[in-house]
Amino acid sequence: MVLRSCWKSRHKTSCRGPAPCWVLLWFCVTQFVLGGGALGETKNVVQKDAEFDITYNDTVTSDNQTIYAFNHTVSRNKSEGVRVTVDVSQGFESPILFVVRQKQAVLSFQIPLILRGLYQRKYPYNHVGRTLCQPPTRVASETQYFFVDVSTLSTQGTNYQLRVSRVESFTLHTDKKFIFTASPSQPQYFKYVFPDGVDTVIVKVNSDMTFPCSVMSIQDIQCPVYDLDNNVAFIGMYQTMTKKGAITVQRKDFPSNSFYVVVVVKTEDEACGGPLRFYPLRPDELIDAGNRSKIIDVIVTPAIKSEVYVMGMLFCLGIFLSFYLLTLLMACVANKRMKKREVFQIPADMSPAETASLLGKNGDGQTSAFPYEYGSFADNGSTLSSEAITDSATSTDNNYGYVGQEPFKRRPILNHLHHLAIRIDRSLDSVGRSRHESLSSVEEDDYDTLDDINSDKNIVRTKKFLYVADLSRKDKRILSKKYQIYFWNIATIAVFYALPVVQLVITYQTVVNVTGNQDICYYNFLCAHPLGALSAFNNILSNLGYVLLGLLFLLIILKRDIVHQRALVRNDVNALECGIPKHFGLYYAMGTALMMEGLLSACYHVCPNYTNFQFDTSFMYMIAGLCMLKLYQKRHPDINASAYTAYACLAGVIFFSVLGVVFGKGNNVFWIIFSVIHILATMLLSTQLYYMGRWRLDSGILRRMVHIIYTDSIRQCSGPMYIDRMVLLVMGNIVNWSLAAYGLLERPNDFASYLLAIAICNLLLYFAFYIIMKLRSGERIQCLALVCILFTAVVWGLALYFFFQGLSTWQKTPAESREHNRDCILLSFFDDHDIWHFLSSIAMFGSFLVLMTMDDDLDTVQRDKIFAF
Template sequence: APSWRWTVLLWLCVTLVACASGVVGETKNVVQKDAEFDVTYNDTVTSENQTIYAFNHTVSRNKTEGVRVSVDVSSQGSESPILFVVRQKQAVLSFQVPLILRGLYQRKYPYNHLGRTLCQPPTRAASETQYFFVDVSTLSSQGTNYQLRVSRVESFTLQTDKKFSFTASPSQPQYFKYDFPDGVDTVIVKVSSDTNFPCSVMSIQDIQCPVYDLDNNVAFIGMYQTMTKKGAITVQRKDFPSYSFYVVVVVKTEDEACGGPLPYYPLRPDELTDAGNRSKVLDVVVSPAINSEVYVMGMLFCLGIFLSFYLLTLLVACLENKREYGFLYICSCFSGKTPASPYEYGSFGKFLLTSAILFFSLFTERTLDSVGRSRQESLSSVEEDDYDTLDDIDSDKNIVRTKKFLCVSDLARKDKRILSKKYQIYFWNIATIAVFYALPVIQLVITYQTVVNVTGNQDICYYNFLCAHPLGALSAFNNILSNLGYVMLGLLFLLIVLKRDIVHNRALVRNDVNALECGIPKHFGLFYAMGTALMMEGLLSACYHVCPNYTNFQFDTSFMYMIAGLCMLKLYQKRHPDINASAYTAYACLAAVIFFSVLGVVFGKGNMVFWIVFSVIHILATLLLSTQLYYMGRWRLDSGVLRRIVYVIYTDCIRQCSGPMYIDRMVLLVMGNIVNWSLAAYGLIKTPNDFASYLLAIAICNLLLYFAFYIIMKLRSGERIQCLALVCILFTAVVWGFALYFFFQGLSTWQKTPAESREHNRDCILLSFFDDHDIWHFLSSIAMFGSFLVWTCS
């Protein structure tokens, strides 16, 4: 036991001696100097000496000026960096020279020239003298030369609507202070440059120490975004307790975040890379944003536009009822009472809907003489020897559909009640799809918006930052509000269809000859689905614009595909109600389209394998659909399809050269295949980055082609287009033209980096509240509503 105690005691003595020797060995020669502003100090530092520079300056509560420390180390190959520590009253700033900033793949970029601005803690006294010290030290035994200069920043506080120019680099970031003037609640901070690169970051931070102004820490607090030529952040007074903030601008060490190339791929992660000259000249200007009155005017304008369609519908309906039922109906519009009529509409609300329907029904109504004449002409062209006269012609669909001259009645032989239920499934299915699709979308975009607000990372969402007006937690309320038109006009269309449905059912109950014998078969299920799809397009487009980016772009396009598909199905159903696709088949095909849309967004960029597979599927789908349309559903896709194809080619093309039985259908299908094959070839050759828009262009081209064929066939069949219907078509076409003009302005694009997207940002052009894309929302919703009216009158 005694030997153990002596061992411990001896060990303690040795340890104390070693520690004492170390302390004595680390003793440095500390020199403190009184220093002055705007004087350059040239000195040398080693591990044996440490220099402290003492500064003092007067701080005024009514005037804020910055203090900037600049350091330049000329020695190269030093074994240890120089450490600079700035000790202030409420903050400590430390940095080493050379400053090592890291980039992608852990690249290291050394900087020997640094410039840092000291944060200015607020003072309560009217005038106060503050002291700060700059300590210079190193562990290098060799002497290292350095230059130190401390200067005042006279233009440290930004003025409203006054542009200020400055130069920044990765090792010399800049930041300035802005105080909210009285009566200004929101401002927009705009930073611009004449050159794309080097890539920069602008940040908005609260008045506090330390200020995060380096590439490796600028994202720690506040709001920030990358930029090349343009950057803009909307700042609200309520978010800053001191009613002031810092505008921080940092130049990044690499341009990869802004879409620029990397200099080379490093051989070793720890390889030192020359930082090069990455200075950038920038301009900053802070302008007041819009006030609450502009918000109110924008909302009233949006509501007024679309409510005017309701009022216009009411007005025209009243005028039409006056023409048909006399002046008492005009009086009923203001008295709230509806006089007796053969239809016994009852309440005033029902009358309004009925009046609207009567107006829009003018587009589709034809006189009994014209209907009878067109049917007689079509029947007179059919000879008895054109088809079998057996009794089963009335029951066997394959016999009926092989007639050379087909009438609508030949393709509308099924029971009307069964068909009505069949087409009502379209509405109930799309309503179910809408609920299950919209709820996760809403939850996701709320999460996106929360992440943006909490992290301050404004590179997550691709807004038009020069015209993004926040409201509450929403960053771009104007882009969301402008989608109101889809919802309101979709609802108006549903009301119109509902009343037409009611009027038609009452006519059937009365055994009205017009409803039973005249016109094409009336089924409203697809109309209900179209109106619901238009409303859902508005809702999902609003959700997309909560945080637009490449991961949720399909939210904005999914129901566009559905609208295009439903419109084509409705056109085809008008003349082919018995053989139109079922709701389950149609929605399954649309689901496949959306599936490929997602795959194209995720994997389609530059992936030739994906484009080859998609082009093959596109062409095969076009051929299968062409076969379905040509043979009126009288074929099956089974194991014997290839044998039947070979047989048809042999009998119709090789054995005897016979022309197609259905010339008109063949012309349409040949044109459709040419268009679709051309689009497939274009996608395969160009491989466009925006696959979702490319897929939407395919759907729109096919819809326009089939609509043109539909109108031409109406004219060939002896039908005439009413004057009002023609006006509606022309008006819709003009609105579509203006809408597409604003759509292609391209204020942002998620196909590029956020910084590159901001180069396309523009100021508001309507009421200082709406931008070009908002006008696209207005016009496209009106154009879609007009297109639906054209569909109802076709």
């Protein structure tokens, strides 16, 4: 009966013109379901022809229902919005239902409008304004009808005000700012049509008000439009915002070549980092939301064209390929200089008796009288008089110089004799152990477990003045294999680490593209240029430098390794007995780590957020750790940490990095535990470094500590035996204890950066100590190394400037992070963080070159004259 009465009462008035009758049937069913009355009950239905821009004051009860009929002309070439505004100022016992029936859509809402916030808290709104969607029309112009039905179940009369108006400025224009006001119950949306020749635009929304929190959404032209806080995330792309918001929109995603820009003010501010509102006293309690209006402006600007993409890629490739070209030119110049030098081949091997006779040695290998004696050599300790050589020099001579010695000359024939003497001494010394070496496995433990070797270590390494020769006594083959493990381990780590990372970020990007949730990833949305499925291609491209420069460093190291191996094959005295021992395993690991940093940083910037931060920082810790190990290995090749120990410690650092980000914020227990572990690890490492690895961690450690304190500090009050090492370790402990205290007191939000700062501070401190001690020892820094140091320092300074610009941060909410977004500053394609990628990759490459070249001045200095510090 109710349905029949509804149909009869409205058929003649509502089912006319283009308004379909099925909409009327749907409305009647809705009225019955929502409580149109018991069976047999009828309402007094009044229909009024209404006009735009007129306010209708009326009263509604459960006995009457009012229908307002509107019509307007819709043109295909003109977009015009229609807005319905309803205001109820007095109290009421039941809500009023407003139903707007139009072509292809039905919009319904109640007054008061109840919007829910966090924990299902309810906020009522008595003033509601909604914009009607505009169904597309295929004809040039047509008249469309729509109806506003007002009904309630309240037996008391409730007054309301209804006004329907046209929205003249409904279409957004390119590069033209539009200002409007929105609130939770009065959302706003506008239409934008892609102009010819524009395929991608950036929709920018700004406000001078941080709060209330709002949401910007991009939706296709369709009905209904989801423009309330509880449904705005259903379709399209959306992001929360406080002061700034930006979304890049591509024409290919919208078949109609147009879209809606929807702005909704949220009922609460928690999503934007605002304060958490109080809990209601009762579950059904309504909370006064107060005034949450927000003034907003929106502007749509064209995005960059494809030519800018090409220019950006060529610029990126050009920068880093220029380093390849410069390296190639320097290699050609070096080879040209080498060809100008006189090259002498070592004569073929002679029998031991003939060679001994020639060199003035007896069968036991002892030196006898020799007519030409000249400078000392570490290989056999024999000496020859340089005066005799100088007197006999009658042809083209060569100059040789060592630290602390005057340059002297010797003739080429004596060079041959000198090399022969070294080779024969080595062959005679190796006779007694050749069989042993052929039968034993080449393992470091075979030497370390011998008691006499251990005794020798304790004697040698505890001398007051140590030289590199004292700490490079192990077999070169053993050490070479030991340090090659660094490379193979990091290569294995890289493979097993990178594969799941790539898979995960692909999933992240897919989720962003499918759901449209722009809050998942923390981009610089004002300079995020998409390409294909990637939302911020420029942030990924700028990481190419790490990969290319890491590969270049590996090629440079490979060349040096080959040259060194050839020198060993021809028994070059400089390669065998002079300079810092050449071990390249750590260099290969450093180059691989730099390449992996580029790959993982690119993966991180596919979708930077709170859950994948460790992709960007893990290999930064490894690079810092490997650089410190390489710096220590230069003067202490025999006692440097093994690859397994080093990577285990780095794994512990990464583990604490994850814990710090997940649990460190405001957690006092975590910070206390971390600070204690930090200080204890610093003290333990200091002890190991001071005693050159001869301090053992066993059950007798406390007894030995008490004994040393008693004998050295109390009984005889003696100062530290190793002054230089003590200065370094005291400074290191001061720095680390200060950093631990800072973390415990301040509890920085960005724990990953705090941990990285600890590693960098220790690396810089050790590097500064190394340079100072190198100069104190009478060594010098060659021109190439000095240029690398100065160049790297300048680039690091510029890189850090751009790093601290802070265009986004996942320590805050996505809306707060977008407050730091800024436009591109380089080629309209790269932002400040991209420039950080460029400069930091160059600076890391330069730092590696500094480590590689800083001791080249020692290549002709005997190792028993090079200080170990």
